[in-house]
Amino acid sequence: MPRPRKWKRVCNMPKVNTFGPCIEDNDITGAIQMTVEEFETIRLIDYEGLNQEQCSEIMGIGRSTVQRLYEKARRKIADSIVNGKVLKIEGGDYRVCSDLESGNACEKCIRNRYRRGKNI
Numbered sequence: 001m002p003r004p005r006k007w008k009r010v011c012n013m014p015k016v017n018t019f020g021p022c023i024e025d026n027d028i029t030g031a032i033q034m035t036v037e038e039f040e041t042i043r044l045i046d047y048e049g050l051n052q053e054q055c056s057e058i059m060g061i062g063r064s065t066v067q068r069l070y071e072k073a074r075r076k077i078a079d080s081i082v083n084g085k086v087l088k089i090e091g092g093d094y095r096v097c098s099d100l101e102s103g104n105a106c107e108k109c110i111r112n113r114y115r116r117g118k119n120i
Contacts, residue, residue: 008037020086035092038073
């Protein structure tokens with residue numbers, strides 16, 4: 001029996017989920033698919049400036065898993081840019097922090113909820 005997949009904690013869904021060349025004859029069928037958790041590792045490490053250990057704590061997964069997700073995401077981004085392919089962000093094994101009712105949201109999401117006037 002295979003081991004069940006572990007849910008990865010994601011703070012926000014991407015605002016835009018499709019990227020690619022600005023030409024009209026884009027072949028969307030040959031698009032590269034990046035999972036939401038791969039996107040989240042790119043966001044946390046490259047955009048937020050966190051290291052892999054901090055990223056793993058926020059996402060609720062091991063550092064080696066973060067490293068694997070980060071490497072896959074970077075390879076997909078490079079393939080999209082170098083070969084002019086469409087990149088779609090969708091799917092994966094994740095739960096959005098704002099959807100977690102059990103109080104397992106990350107500190108940033110908790111602060112944002114209080115700022116918006118929502119109780120946990």
